[in-house]
Amino acid sequence: MGKRGRLQIGDLDPDLEPISSTEAKNRFGSVLFDISDGRKFAVNRNGRPVAVILSYRDYHTLFSKLKQLEAKLAEPEEKDELDK
Numbered sequence: 001m002g003k004r005g006r007l008q009i010g011d012l013d014p015d016l017e018p019i020s021s022t023e024a025k026n027r028f029g030s031v032l033f034d035i036s037d038g039r040k041f042a043v044n045r046n047g048r049p050v051a052v053i054l055s056y057r058d059y060h061t062l063f064s065k066l067k068q069l070e071a072k073l074a075e076p077e078e079k080d081e082l083d084k
Contacts, residue, residue, distance in 0.1 A: 016042040016052065024053065 019041045024031055031041060035055050043051040 013040065016040050018042050018044055018049075019053075021045045021050070 017039060019027075019031070021043050024041065024043050031053060035041070035053060038055070040055075040058065041053040042049045043053060
């Protein structure tokens, strides 16, 4: 974590490339092209991360993994053999 316990770009995913919101707006077409080429961006406003831009494929993969994890966490806990 960065200063004062705030998350910094790269704390969660070192592949995230920082981009300002202004630059993302001005270069939106080329940003989309870069994303289709496998790059991921963390959009900053006033130096703080506010959004992530990633490919639909990456989003779908993350969402699928989240749903699998949620389903696993919703399963009842198995008791140890000794508890029987």
